[in-house]
Amino acid sequence: MKKFAYYPGCSLEKMAASYHVSTMETARVLGVELEEIEDWNCCGATAYFHVDEILATTLSARNLAMAEQQGLNLVAPCSGCFKNMYFANMSLKQDKDLADHVNYALEADGLKFNGSIDVNHIIDVYVNEVGLGEIKKHVTRPLKNLKVAPYYGCQLVRPRKTDENVEDPRFFEDLLTTIGATPVNYTMRLRCCGASLIVTNKKAALSMVRSLLQTAEDAGADVIATACPLCQINLELYQTEVNREFGTNLSMPVLYFTQLLGLAFGISAKKLGIGTEVVPTDDVLRCARGDSPAADG
Amino acid sequence: MAVKPTFSQEISNLLYASHGHPLAVCMQCGLCSASCPVVDHMDNSPRRLIAMIHANLKEDVLKSTTFWYCASCYNCTVRCPRGINIAEMMYGLKRYSMWRNSYDKSLIGPDFSERFAKMIVKTGRSWEPALAPSFIFKGGVQGFLYEAQTALRLVRRGRISMTPSKIKRIKGFRRMLGRIIPLAGVE
Numbered sequence: 001m002k003k004f005a006y007y008p009g010c011s012l013e014k015m016a017a018s019y020h021v022s023t024m025e026t027a028r029v030l031g032v033e034l035e036e037i038e039d040w041n042c043c044g045a046t047a048y049f050h051v052d053e054i055l056a057t058t059l060s061a062r063n064l065a066m067a068e069q070q071g072l073n074l075v076a077p078c079s080g081c082f083k084n085m086y087f088a089n090m091s092l093k094q095d096k097d098l099a100d101h102v103n104y105a106l107e108a109d110g111l112k113f114n115g116s117i118d119v120n121h122i123i124d125v126y127v128n129e130v131g132l133g134e135i136k137k138h139v140t141r142p143l144k145n146l147k148v149a150p151y152y153g154c155q156l157v158r159p160r161k162t163d164e165n166v167e168d169p170r171f172f173e174d175l176l177t178t179i180g181a182t183p184v185n186y187t188m189r190l191r192c193c194g195a196s197l198i199v200t201n202k203k204a205a206l207s208m209v210r211s212l213l214q215t216a217e218d219a220g221a222d223v224i225a226t227a228c229p230l231c232q233i234n235l236e237l238y239q240t241e242v243n244r245e246f247g248t249n250l251s252m253p254v255l256y257f258t259q260l261l262g263l264a265f266g267i268s269a270k271k272l273g274i275g276t277e278v279v280p281t282d283d284v285l286r287c288a289r290g291d292s293p294a295a296d297g
Numbered sequence: 298m299a300v301k302p303t304f305s306q307e308i309s310n311l312l313y314a315s316h317g318h319p320l321a322v323c324m325q326c327g328l329c330s331a332s333c334p335v336v337d338h339m340d341n342s343p344r345r346l347i348a349m350i351h352a353n354l355k356e357d358v359l360k361s362t363t364f365w366y367c368a369s370c371y372n373c374t375v376r377c378p379r380g381i382n383i384a385e386m387m388y389g390l391k392r393y394s395m396w397r398n399s400y401d402k403s404l405i406g407p408d409f410s411e412r413f414a415k416m417i418v419k420t421g422r423s424w425e426p427a428l429a430p431s432f433i434f435k436g437g438v439q440g441f442l443y444e445a446q447t448a449l450r451l452v453r454r455g456r457i458s459m460t461p462s463k464i465k466r467i468k469g470f471r472r473m474l475g476r477i478i479p480l481a482g483v484e
Contacts, residue, residue, distance in 0.1 A: 010423035014458040015451065039465045041421040046369050047413035050391040050406070055477045059417070062473065105476035109469035158371035159382070166375045192334045192370035199432045200406040201366050202440075204338040208368075237450065241443060276454045 002129055004075040004120070005067035006034035007085070009229075010042050011078055016229035018273025022258035023077050023122055025272060029138050029265050030130045034075065037066045043076075043084040046196055054101060060088030061102045064119070065111040073118045075125055077258070079228035080195075082121040083155035089119050090161075121156055123227045123257060127171045132178045140266040142180025145287040148260065149221035150176055150183050151212070152190050153231045166190075175257065176225065179264035186219035188212045193234040202241075209234055210242045213250045223253045223284045225260055232256060236279050253281045263288045304355040311389045318382045323347045329373035329383050339363045343373055343383055359399040364390040365406040405432050418474055421464030425457060 012020040027034050040063050048056035063085060067074040074089075076082040092099045093115040103113055126135065150172035160166050167190075173183040191212060194205030212235060216224050226232045236254040243250055255274070262272040269275065269285055302310065309320045330342035339362055341349065346363045367387035374384045391410070394400040400407050409431040416427045433444045451457045464470055474480060 010462070013422075013462055015425065015456050017456070041464050041470060042417045042423045044417070045413065045423065047410040048417065049388045050395060050410035051414045052392070052478060053388070055414075055474065058473065058477050062470070105473045108472035108476050109466060111473075154368075154370040154372075159374050159384070192368050192372070195368045195370070196409070197335065197366065197368050199428070200404070200409050201335075201338060202432075202436070204335050204366060205368075207338075208334055237447060240450075241447070244443075276456060278450050278454070 003033040005070045005072040006036045007040055007074055007076045009078040009081040011229035018276050019077055019256045022262050022272040025267050026258045026261045043081040057088045058102050058105050060085045061113045064089055065106055065113045068114055068116050075120045075122055077122040079155040086119040127175055136178050139179050139264045141264055143264050143288050144180045146181045147184050147220050147222045148176050148181045149186055149216035149224045151224050151226045153228050154192050156227055184219040184221045186215045188215045193231045198234050206242050206245050209238055210246050213252050225257045227257050253279050253284050304353045305351050308350050316382050316385050322379045328376050332372040332376050335366050339366050359394050360401050365404050420461050421470050422462045424461035
């Protein structure tokens with residue numbers, strides 16, 4: 001049994017609750033135990049770094065210190081949380097002065113950073129710790145009629161951690177192939193969704209969302225698969241505004257990769273939180289069941 | 298005698314202090330600008346902004362929209378042939394312009410960041426409705442209606458909580474943050 005300290009992050013409490021439930025469901029099937037960090041706090045998102053860098057590091061350090069008490073490596077499903085805690089962990093391990101400073105603050109909450117754990121993203125745990133071979137064993141309903149656009153986004157792959165391939169990663173495609181789906185090739189798979197610009201510069205963000213959706217649609221995708229709540233929200237929730245702004249007629253479902261994985265494992269759509277989307281997912285579910293696409297009109 | 302550093306040295310030192318990336322080695326190749334997904338919306342491209350820093354155009358740099366429109370996608374950072382962490386430089390400039398209160402006041406970013414930071418100090422977790430005032434009135438009546446429609450879609454699907462979530466050990470959490478920054482005016 002693989003066991004991790006689970007950090008859901010703020011989005012997964014409500015806005016991306018379907019990512020949380022589908023992570024739990026798929027982890028159970030794969031024999032991955034996720035023990036939630038009891039009193040976790042916000043990772044600081046990007047906004048905290050605009051205010052003070054050490055403060056932002058301290059926020060992540062508190063979560064890391066609590067995971068250390070559990071004696072487990074930390075896993076996060078949100079790419080933003082993952083990136084913040086991965087790099088906070090790395091900086092604190094490498095920089096003793098910074099760790100001393102942050103530990104002085106942590107002491108006020110009865111905690112200490114020791115640098116004894118690693119930080120992972122849930123997709124990394126599934127692909128590299130569980131392994132594609134093991135995942136394949138649990139596939140009972142291969143998604144063989146489904147064309148999926150794997151969307152890596154930014155924080156999952158960038159900045160570079162060690163020497164991994166950040167220009168042409170393939171692990172998302174490999175995962176989709178493992179569950180029987182067909183990954184489509186589209187140029188924007190590593191391009192930014194606009195992130196918090198959706199509130200701070202909507203014009204820019206909408207044009208970024210539009211290009212992403214359009215290239216995925218042009219590549220023949222039935223659905224976009226994502227590993228980040230902010231990407232899901234930007235790409236899905238703002239399609240109405242994109243259509244209004246650009247005169248397009250886009251209607252592209254955006255699901256979490258854990259939801260597609262769950263469908264392939266034979267878990268019901270309801271248990272995977274499917275049904276809370278803004279863009280209808282009926283066609284995706286029909287494809288996943290192996291039915292032929294509905295005739296138009 | 299102490300010598301006042303130039304603006305260019307100041308920004309370079311800021312980066313050295315936090316990330317150790319030598320801004321001075323920039324050779325103006327422009328790969329950052331070519332890799333930037335937001336470049337079309339910025340008043341100065343990332344390459345140009347670095348040139349402006351080197352030319353000590355302090356006031357122009359600090360009121361530029363470039364760093365506030367940076368989405369932190371790190372495309373420039375992973376591609377820079379001279380190893381400059383350009384996205385971190387953008388963060389550094391955001392902080393610098395907030396300290397000096399020198400940013401363009403029509404920008405939403407600084408106000409949004411400040412609200413976000415204060416919200417976390419209060420509850421320890423993020424709650425979207427607390428952030429709304431920084432942007433929902435910026436797009437005029439029409440923009441407000443669009444935002445309201447978007448929010449309603451989420452409410453209908455149970456994707457927005459009506460009450461903020463709060464961590465249990467909030468007192469310890471605030472004591473911790475108080476050891477990094479003074480919390481006056483927040484509590």
